[in-house]
Each structure stands twice: as C-alpha cells, then as structure tokens.
Amino acid sequence: MNAPFLSRLAPALQAVLAGKRLRYALARSPFEPAAPVLLLRMEPPAGTLVLSLRRDAPGLALLAEGEAPEGEKDPRAARLAEIVGERALARVVAPSVDRSVRIDWDGGIAMRLDLLPSRPALYLTAAGRLLLALPEGVARGGEEGPPPLPGAERPDLVRFDPETIPAEIASEEEVRAFLRGAVRALPAEWSEEVLIRSYFKDLPATERRSALIGAWKDLVREHAEGRAAYAREERGRIHLSSVRLLSGGGAAVEFASPIDAAASWWRRSDDEARLGAARRRLRSALNGERKRLRRLTEALRADLAGAERAPLRRKQAEILSIHFRDVEKGASSVRLPDPYDGGEIEIPLDPTESARRNIERLFQLARKGERGAEVVRARLADAEKRARAIEALAAEAERAAGAEEAEAVLERARPLLRAEEKKPAWREKVRKGKDVEPSARPRSYVVSGGYTVLVGRDDKENDLLTLKIARPGDLWFHAEQAAGSHVVLLRDDPKKPVPKEALLEAAAIAARYSKAKHASKVPVIYTEKRYVRKPRGWPPGKVTCEREKMLFVEPGLPEDQDSGGR
Numbered sequence: 001m002n003a004p005f006l007s008r009l010a011p012a013l014q015a016v017l018a019g020k021r022l023r024y025a026l027a028r029s030p031f032e033p034a035a036p037v038l039l040l041r042m043e044p045p046a047g048t049l050v051l052s053l054r055r056d057a058p059g060l061a062l063l064a065e066g067e068a069p070e071g072e073k074d075p076r077a078a079r080l081a082e083i084v085g086e087r088a089l090a091r092v093v094a095p096s097v098d099r100s101v102r103i104d105w106d107g108g109i110a111m112r113l114d115l116l117p118s119r120p121a122l123y124l125t126a127a128g129r130l131l132l133a134l135p136e137g138v139a140r141g142g143e144e145g146p147p148p149l150p151g152a153e154r155p156d157l158v159r160f161d162p163e164t165i166p167a168e169i170a171s172e173e174e175v176r177a178f179l180r181g182a183v184r185a186l187p188a189e190w191s192e193e194v195l196i197r198s199y200f201k202d203l204p205a206t207e208r209r210s211a212l213i214g215a216w217k218d219l220v221r222e223h224a225e226g227r228a229a230y231a232r233e234e235r236g237r238i239h240l241s242s243v244r245l246l247s248g249g250g251a252a253v254e255f256a257s258p259i260d261a262a263a264s265w266w267r268r269s270d271d272e273a274r275l276g277a278a279r280r281r282l283r284s285a286l287n288g289e290r291k292r293l294r295r296l297t298e299a300l301r302a303d304l305a306g307a308e309r310a311p312l313r314r315k316q317a318e319i320l321s322i323h324f325r326d327v328e329k330g331a332s333s334v335r336l337p338d339p340y341d342g343g344e345i346e347i348p349l350d351p352t353e354s355a356r357r358n359i360e361r362l363f364q365l366a367r368k369g370e371r372g373a374e375v376v377r378a379r380l381a382d383a384e385k386r387a388r389a390i391e392a393l394a395a396e397a398e399r400a401a402g403a404e405e406a407e408a409v410l411e412r413a414r415p416l417l418r419a420e421e422k423k424p425a426w427r428e429k430v431r432k433g434k435d436v437e438p439s440a441r442p443r444s445y446v447v448s449g450g451y452t453v454l455v456g457r458d459d460k461e462n463d464l465l466t467l468k469i470a471r472p473g474d475l476w477f478h479a480e481q482a483a484g485s486h487v488v489l490l491r492d493d494p495k496k497p498v499p500k501e502a503l504l505e506a507a508a509i510a511a512r513y514s515k516a517k518h519a520s521k522v523p524v525i526y527t528e529k530r531y532v533r534k535p536r537g538w539p540p541g542k543v544t545c546e547r548e549k550m551l552f553v554e555p556g557l558p559e560d561q562d563s564g565g566r
Helices: 003-017 075-084 172-182 188-197 205-225 258-307 310-322 355-399 403-416 425-432 459-469 500-512
Strands: 022-027 037-042 048-052 059-063 089-093 100-105 109-114 121-126 129-134 229-234 237-241 253-255 333-337 344-348 443-447 451-455 475-479 487-489 522-528 549-553
Touching (some): 003 059, 003 100, 003 229, 003 258, 022 075, 037 075, 059 258, 075 121, 075 129, 188 205, 229 258, 258 355, 310 333, 310 344, 443 500, 500 549
Antiparallel strands (some): 022 037, 048 059, 100 109, 229 237, 333 344, 451 487, 475 522, 522 549
16 A cells, blocks of 8 residues: 555545444464454444555555454454554544554553554554554564654655756656655655656657656645545556556456445455465475375385386296205205296395295285285375366465465365365374373384274373273283384274284284394284283283284284384
8 A cells, every 4th residue: 555545445444433442353364473453343334444564565444344354363363452452543643744643542551553564564552652552573662662663754756846847858767767856755646647647758858857747746736635436457457546547457447436446456455365375285285285295105116116026036936946955055046946947046045044035025025016016006096187187276275366266276185185184083192191102102013904003102102002091992012021102903893803914914913013023933922902901010012901812923014114114
C-alpha cells in the first residue's frame, strides 16, 4: 500500500471504527512466523481490522462482519489485546502522507503501523513508553517511543512545492530522481504519472518545467478531492491508488471507497500467500518423497537382481553338495564340474566357514530369493507407480490457480507421503518412557510377512522393550541358556498366527544378538509377552517366562538389513 492511498484509507476507517471496542485479537496462519498478520475483532457491526506485517504484503484492511478470516491464538496478538483491553478506538489518522498510520485508543494508548516493504512494524505506546513492538527485535520496550520514519525531514506529496522543480531538468530520469529525493514516501507510479500527464517527451525544453508543475498540481488536487479508490494488477500483484492512473500496466478497477479497495487487496494477497505456502509445503514433502522413492527403487532393483540369482545359487549349492569333499579349507572359491551345462563353474565361498556351512548358506540364499522375487517385483512396481503419481501431483500443484486448489492437491498427496504417516506406537512409547535415556532406540528389523522385530541393545533397553513397549500378544524371543538381547516380534492381531518363516527369522535375530552367535545352531525360546515377568528386585535385563516353545536356528539377520537395524 502506498502513502497516498493510506492517507485516504485512514479517515475512511476512522468513520467506521470510532467508538468501537476491541473484542479479541488473533493471528492469521503464520506464513512468516516473525512477521504476523493480526486480526482485530471489533465490536459488531464494525468487522475485523487486519494488520499485515508481511514483507511481501504490508498493509491494513477492514473486512465485513460476515467474512472474517480464520485466525489462531498467538502470544503477540494476546499481548496486544491485553494492552488495549476494553478501550474503544478513538481515531485512525495518517499524520502525513507517508507509509504510516496511527490508531489511537481511549486512555492514551497509541498504535503506530509502519508499512515500509523493507521493514513493516507495529509499535504500541502509552505516555511515550513503548509497550509492544512487532516483529520482535525492531525496538526495545522502555522509556523511548518508536523510531522516526525514514525521510521525515522531507515534505510529503501534499506539502511539496512543485515550484522547486529546477528549470534545467532535461530528461525523464532526472525528473524521477528529483521527485524521489524531494518528496517523502513518493510512489514510483506518481513520478511516471506526472511525466505522462505533462507530455514531457513531446514538449520543447522551455515548456517542460511549467508542464510538470501543472501536472503535479492536478494530481494532488485529484488525490485531495476524490472519494473513490482504484486497483490494478501488475505482474501478479494488486496496486492500490487514490487516483486513476494513466501509467502502469493493466486496467484499473474503481471501488466506491478505499475500504472496499483495501478489502479486495487483502483477499487477493491472503490467497496468494496461502497459495505460496501450500506450494512450499507440497514441494518440500514431494521432494523428500522423491528422494526416498529413488533410494527405495535403487535398493529394490538391487534386491531383485539378487533374487533373480536364486536359480544360480541353488545350482551352486547342489554342485557343492556333490563335491564338498573336494573343497580345500579356507578357500575363497572353487572350480567344479558343471553336470547341468557341461564345463566348469566357479563357486564363491566364505573362507571362514566349512564347506557344509557354505552349502547351507547358498541353499538359504536360494530359498530366500525364490520366495522374495515376486514380493520384490510387486514392491518395485508399487514404488515406481508412487513416483509417477508424485510427479503428476507436483505438476498439478504448480498449475493451481488459487490456495484452495493447491491445498486440495496437498490433501490428495497425503496418502502418498511417508512423511505424513503416523509414527509406530512403539516409537512413541520409547519417547515417553520414564527414566529412558535420550538415545534409547531399540534396533528394528522387518521379517517375512512384514512383521517388525525389535532388539534391545543393553539391559536397560531390554527392560524398556519387554516391560514397556511389548504388548501382551507380542512374541518374546531369547537365546536359551545364553546371555543376549531381548527380541520382540510385534503383532497387530494376536489372534492371527505368525508364519513359521517369520518365527525362524526372529529367532535367528535373537541368536545373532546373543553370546552364542558363533554357534552353528542355537536353541531359542519364544512365548507371548504376557507370560514374561520380572520378579521384584531382579537386576535390569533379567526376567522369567512360562509356556515357552523352542526353535533351533542358525544365527543371522535378514539379508537386506545390516547389523544396525532400521
């Protein structure tokens, strides 16, 4: 909002708001948290006075009672309402034609609203003492009032004497520079308007000064005598004016009063801000999801490549089973006859394991690949489908014409955004647990069937996992007759049986995180958590259990998950 428009808006607001009390104050959803938009709800039927301290749209507007925008409780708005209290608004004035408006309240409370694009600010004073300054940091509370406005030593456009325009001005740029330096808070479009109305370019040098003086006086007279207000759009922004301008792009829309023009400006500015905020939120969420899906698809393609090697691994295991006596101890590979395709085949080995253990490992990898290939293909197809949907939504968001449309796109995107998903309940239990170290975070794995398996990392975390996180129907695992971590398999439905493969994988994890992790086979007990208890006085990590069953497993972790878990 420029200075001439504000000088016309102030008395119009005064006519409507004088004598009205402030009911309460809220803040608009903070697009710039440090620069709020305050909503002052006035006594009916005055409506809502909007005070915008946004750098991209500083201004004020009065909205009718029925169209009050939504607001939120805010400590800054609450402090303003506390200071003003039950006092009535006394007057709204623009002391000079500047980008500043003063709102006086009964009892000597004064509010100054500076609407400089570089530094919009609000100051609330009483008896010269500064009580509130927004945004925070523009001034300190205390004995001194708000700082002076820049350029206060220069006349405003009403007090400026056009006779001071020098006769030697020879170019349009010189006119612009002179007026910019001579007149306080002069809108750039006024300089252009004076040049157009004076026909500066078409006149001989001897007539230019008098033409500039006449054009300036006509413009000031229209500003002083007019009652209407005008708005025009330029480069996506609404520009308000107290006079009908010939300069600038776009056709001007006439409003019956400055209040109507300011309300229209606010609606458009608020919608643009909401549109921009919705786009930023969506871009941020979509960019994060893009990165996650890219990493996921790369990992799934690697998993699929491994799964598709299952026939080769089975073939290697079968050939090695026939010739296992020919394998030298500590060998990292072996070349053996290939009875299937003829010739020889080279089989990679783990030199730290025996031939029999290498055979078991290859068969295990083959079985896992055979089981997982279709699952991995399905997950990869789903990830690629989600990636295409994300790109389509991103393009749709950029085409959105308004805030409502962009927010609708964001709502449709939420099911696709991992960032919007609720954290698992067990993580909340970790966060809220009493006497829990800030770093407490059980290891997490996913086994066949999509079950989550949690592993305690020390005795305190074992107690947290077993006694706080695990639910009665979850399954609890521990290596038999060996110290080790508590392991819990989480179940959404305790009535649904857990597949044998998931039980074996969870037991293998328990064996891996035990003192028996180097054994070829480890007995692991498991039972429902409801049958696990901790007698009074027992040390951390020590419990007793009932109704346990036993599995014999080879220690290990899910192939695609490292020892750190998830």
